[in-house]
Amino acid sequence: MVVGAGIAGIQASLDLAERGIKVELVEKNACIGGRMAQLDKTFPTNDCSICILAPKLAECSRHPNITLHVLSEVQSVEGSAGNFTVKVLKHARYVKEDECINCGICVEKCPMRVEDDFDMQLRKRRAIYIDYVQGVPAIMSIDKEKCLWFTKSACRICEKVCEREAIDFEQEDKEIELNIASIIVATGYDVFDPTAISYLGYGRLPNVVTSLEFERMISASGPLGGHLTRPFDQKEPKNLAFINCVGSRDIKNNPYCSSCCCMYTTKEAMIAYEHNSNIRTSIFYIDLRAGGKGFRDYIQRGCDDYAITYIKGKVAKILQDEQRNPIVFYEDTDTFEVKQPKFDLVVLATSMVPKKDAVRMSEILGINVDDCNFFKSMTYHPQKSSKEGIFLCGTCRAPMDIPNSVVDASGAAAKAAEIVMRV
Numbered sequence: 320m321v322v323g324a325g326i327a328g329i330q331a332s333l334d335l336a337e338r339g340i341k342v343e344l345v346e347k348n349a350c351i352g353g354r355m356a357q358l359d360k361t362f363p364t365n366d367c368s369i370c371i372l373a374p375k376l377a378e379c380s381r382h383p384n385i386t387l388h389v390l391s392e393v394q395s396v397e398g399s400a401g402n403f404t405v406k407v408l409k410h411a412r413y414v415k416e417d418e419c420i421n422c423g424i425c426v427e428k429c430p431m432r433v434e435d436d437f438d439m440q441l442r443k444r445r446a447i448y449i450d451y452v453q454g455v456p457a458i459m460s461i462d463k464e465k466c467l468w469f470t471k472s473a474c475r476i477c478e479k480v481c482e483r484e485a486i487d488f489e490q491e492d493k494e495i496e497l498n499i500a501s502i503i504v505a506t507g508y509d510v511f512d513p514t515a516i517s518y519l520g521y522g523r524l525p526n527v528v529t530s531l532e533f534e535r536m537i538s539a540s541g542p543l544g545g546h547l548t549r550p551f552d553q554k555e556p557k558n559l560a561f562i563n564c565v566g567s568r569d570i571k572n573n574p575y576c577s578s579c580c581c582m583y584t585t586k587e588a589m590i591a592y593e594h595n596s597n598i599r600t601s602i603f604y605i606d607l608r609a610g611g612k613g614f615r616d617y618i619q620r621g622c623d624d625y626a627i628t629y630i631k632g633k634v635a636k637i638l639q640d641e642q643r644n645p646i647v648f649y650e651d652t653d654t655f656e657v658k659q660p661k662f663d664l665v666v667l668a669t670s671m672v673p674k675k676d677a678v679r680m681s682e683i684l685g686i687n688v689d690d691c692n693f694f695k696s697m698t699y700h701p702q703k704s705s706k707e708g709i710f711l712c713g714t715c716r717a718p719m720d721i722p723n724s725v726v727d728a729s730g731a732a733a734k735a736a737e738i739v740m741r742v
């Protein structure tokens with residue numbers, strides 16, 4: 320069983336399935352893909368994220384050795400390596416999987432508008448929806464918490480307009496029991512909420528956004544249709560600031576390094592420049608962590624070809640002028656000068672944090688978490704959890720980028736396969 324179908328869970332599932340091993344892939348959301356589906360492009364190649372991901376999503380959903388359980392969560396795990404009994408709760412979709420053809424008529428007619436988490440709440444979706452356009456499986460689901468039928472016994476418009484008669488309000492949640500030889504946990508990460516650092520102004524200053532919001536703002540399939548404007552007045556920003564390590568390497572919040580932000584802020588600045596070559600960017604950093612192969616050259620390209628200036632300086636506060644332009648107060652730690660430049664838009668590179676339910680999951684799985692609540696792995700066997708037969712991969716055990724999540728997943732799959740082969 321693989322729990323979590325982001326890039327790490329998908330890679331682990333495909334590796335196992337290709338070895339002829341049957342995989343039960345359990346994903347909480349209605350679509351697989353995880354955070355990578357939210358990204359516009361990915362460093363270090365600046366390839367389109369969904370173009371790399373989409374073939375893997377399709378392979379995963381079609382592979383004869385993979386059974387996909389979406390809208391599903393692990394309820395309990397009993398037994399030991401080679402012989403686990405796992406109960407999985409499958410939430411009702413209220414749409415028949417074999418009837419829906421993803422035509423979208425129901426979405427068009429649904430009157431209920433809801434904050435869209437996939438788009439970081441920068442636009443609304445409907446109560447009947449698919450997570451994202453290229454989502455797999457390509458089937459609608461109804462958000463029971465928001466749907467007018469479930470909340471007010473009204474509407475049922477989707478049922479009337481669906482020519483396939485795919486809507487089924489009678490569906491119920493189901494519990495299934497599976498016999499499993501080995502478990503791989505790949506439940507990923509959440510992002511830090513920067514409202515906790517009040518001097519940065521997030522939530523108060525309209526032109527201060529987070530890096531994941533910015534990913535959606537620059538994405539062609541995002542809420543701005545790929546035309547970058549700032550939230551307050553829809554003006555095209557020309558002067559951007561990125562602040563690295565927001566919530567990371569900070570003993571008041573998260574002491575660890577989130578490992579990707581120095582690189583992804585450079586990537587986001589590069590993409591902004593590709594949108595508009597008049598854009599000038601300043602990236603504020605504590606120190607630049609560009610340890611991967613070719614990463615230093617990537618940063619250099621940012622300076623040489625994309626008008627990025629890297630400023631070694633600690634930001635003390637962000638205020639705004641009457642036009643809502645953010646003013647960044649910082650000390651330049653090279654010159655010891657205190658400066659206060661103005662920008663059109665500020666992007667906060669917020670840390671990667673453990674999932675909100677990581678501790679509850681660790682109790683269900685019977686595994687340990689570390690001091691920061693990431694799942695604890697063995698120093699010299701990084702994919703091993705504290706329990707035999709349960710392995711970890713990707714960002715559920717530590718912050719890491721996509722290439723490292725993929726390597727981690729293949730390692731976990733190899734370890735899990737050893738157990739399956741012994742049974």
Ligand SMILES: Cc1cc2nc3c(=O)[nH]c(=O)nc-3n(C[C@H](O)[C@H](O)[C@H](O)COP(=O)(O)OP(=O)(O)OC[C@H]3O[C@@H](n4cnc5c(N)ncnc54)[C@H](O)[C@@H]3O)c2cc1C
Binds near residue numbers: 327
């Ligand atoms: C702003 C930003 C930009 C980034 N840009 C880049 C980049 O350009 N290049 C790069 O290499 N990396 C980048 N990264 C890092 C990248 O997002 C991660 O490395 C990658 O997404 C990790 O994949 P994952 O599978 O470990 O986790 P996730 O993508 O978080 O996937 C985890 C999956 O598990 C599911 N899940 C969670 N809990 C449960 C549960 N209890 N039961 C069942 N399912 C569950 C989730 O719904 C999700 O589908 C960026 C990160 C951020 C924040």
Ligand code: SF4
Binds near residue numbers: 414419421
């Ligand atoms: S539920 Fe019906 S109307 Fe909606 S996308 Fe599916 S087939 Fe089309």
Ligand code: SF4
Binds near residue numbers: 429431445447462469
């Ligand atoms: S019944 Fe619910 S999902 Fe269907 S159209 Fe009405 S509000 Fe939307």
